[in-house]
Amino acid sequence: MKGISSTMAITVTGLLALNGNAEPVHYPSKCKLPLVKDKPLVNSIHLKDLLKCAQDLEDIAYATPARNRVHGSEGHHGTVQYFKDTLESLGDYYKVELQEFTTEVTLASAQEFSAGGVTYDTDSFEFGNNGTWTDVPLVNVANLGCDPEDVPDTVTGNVALIARGDCTFVQKITNAGAKGAVAAMIYNNLEAGVASGTLGGVNELIPLGGLTRADGLALAELIEAGETVTSSGTYWAYVTEATSHNVIATSKYGDPDNVLFLGAHSDSVDKGPGINDNGSGSCGILTVAKALSKYRTNAQVKFAWWTAEEEGLLGAEHFVNTSTPEDLAKIRLYLNFDMIASPNYFLGIYDGDGSRFNLSGPPGSDVAEHLFEEFFAARNLTTFGAEFNGRSDYGPFLDAGVPCSGLDTGADGVKTEEEQKIYGGIAGETYDQNYHSAADNFNNLAHFPFEINAKAISHVVATYAKSWEGFPARLPSNSTSVARRHLHPRSSGVPKRHSCGVTELMEY
The missing domain is CATH 3.40.630.10 (Zn peptidases)
Structure with missing residues (x-):
């Protein structure tokens, strides 16, 4: 969902716009500088x-x-x-120029996840969609979720639990969403903290959160053992327009x-x-x-x-x-x-x-x-x-x-x-x-x-x-x-x- 336009601005005197037209070359006054070595x-x-x-x-x-x-x-x-x-x-x-343009930016705000009554460290994904769910079962996704056949039919109406690796986050949650999952949790494939990253742009995919490798594996083992593990999650962010600048210095x-x-x-x-x-x-x-x-x-x-x-x-x-x-x-x-x-x-x-x-x-x-x-x-x-x-x-x-x-x-x-x-x-x-x-x-x-x-x-x-x-x-x-x-x-x-x-x- 697109939010209000950003009001943030940079104050710059004599802002220069870049264009494709070549300008006359003006050389510095210090022409006695030695040639670079x-x-x-x-x-x-x-x-x-x-x-x-x-x-x-x-x-x-x-x-x-x-x-x-x-x-x-x-x-x-x-x-x-x-x-x-x-x-x-x-x-x-140097001739120093600022090249201005406006684009969308995702501003993260809140992320919470719990399962089986335990609150876990979690993170949102850039361009992840907002979502909240309460007491919804987790379902293991086989392998790494990169193939639609990895996703079981039982994920319908539930939250997909998927390991990171081999394919993009987008591919994983697209497959889960196609089978009716209401959200997905991706856990890391290395001992490198909570899984996080970007979905690359605004999308209509299911909400997504990240977990550590240890937490994801522990939850997956409980599910594999036959336990019903219910989860609750809140992931909220908004997309807004922001003005930004390239800094370009030309000798x-x-x-x-x-x-x-x-x-x-x-x-x-x-x-x-x-x-x-x-x-x-x-x-x-x-x-x-x-x-x-x-x-x-x-x-x-x-x-x-x-x-x-x-x-x-x-x-x-x-x-x-x-x-x-x-x-x-x-x-x-x-x-x-x-x-x-x-x-x-x-x-x-x-x-x-x-x-x-x-x-x-x-x-x-x-x-x-x-x-x-x-x-x-x-x-x-x-x-x-x-x-x-x-x-x-x-x-x-x-x-x-x-x-x-x-x-x-x-x-x-x-x-x-x-x-x-x-x-x-x-x-x-x-x-x-x-x-x-x-x-x-x-x-x-x-x-x-x-x-x-x-x-x-x-x-x-x-x-x-x-x-x-x-x-x-x-x-x-x-x-x-x-x-x-x-x-x-x-x-x-x-x-x-x-x-x-x-x-x-x-x-x-």
Whole structure:
């Protein structure tokens, strides 16, 4: 049910609207800045600066009643203002713009569940529908509820109890609802807290709540033993319209026809401040943007902090959809950073060449992946290919045929024994045990991957901001072989203009 329109707003002087029309390039007055070099830029990235940014984001969230930074909220407006103010404090190095758009947001309010007279920890799901029931029996759903045949006929008029895993939440409760269930409870498949997540958008599905693995298994065993376990539940939330902003900073140095683009999402889920997801990525690229402002570049460098990623990549999608094909064709490479400091981490690089997951990106995605690999290998650090499925803000760029790469330390996937031997941590546990929870705060950050990943980002920035030598030219978007990713509700020796207005031969 759609609620009243949000009255939250951000006060910004001189708000700039983005459009697809190219503007004249204005270069900073400090044309005597040195050309960016790899080692100095990498050495200028320090853990203390990353942590200062992360602490600031937590403070912004905790200064609001909701204690989060969900898009459209007071906490997210504060986050946007923080990035804007920080970038503008660097003088005239970047053109800083706010791209505004309005979308729907789910504001959670109440969730309660009891069974057999016992009250259980529970959570709602984003875009879950409101519902209340009293003294309604629980019915076990076989296997994982991914096949309609898993759902017994006895679920009609009752509440389906389903284990998480193998298919989407939507598929599970669609199957249960089709058999007449009045609601569903999904319990976790790992010892990682209460099951929760998103249904991807407004829907007409049955109400849904989450349980821990231990509680779900205990209830399932009682039912399997023949006991009638009655349950009562209340899940209430409302959907409202919210205005939100992408923050986009474009260097006034560099060739605007050869753009290096970095992005990270700036919003959290409604459960907490989102300091690993994705304060880590946001702070990583902000720290690099600040360090880069001491140098001139041959390529234009653009940074973006996307809003509404947690709602389905809406901020990045809005940018891509409102950009002209000509402007998108100027982006040589898009780099995405989402969760780069997970506590039970692995060091992941998007599998742009498809060598691990057999799904490659547009030409250049593989080259960027290998550049990241070389950085870590030079420091005797092992990396793994991370699944390149478009389920973060690089997805819309992939769909537009833009080469993409990025880093990842894991979310709700499970750490393997091989990874445990390399990185330490706990095999069999999720990479971030506090993923999408109130405990994703400043203390949830792993310092080593946070710093080394930020340094890796600066290495790739220094390399391509100086020269695109060895990087393939962009293909027309209609000639790429990249298949569209669906989310579950996701040349050389060419004369170029010098940064200070002088034409010289550059390697692109």
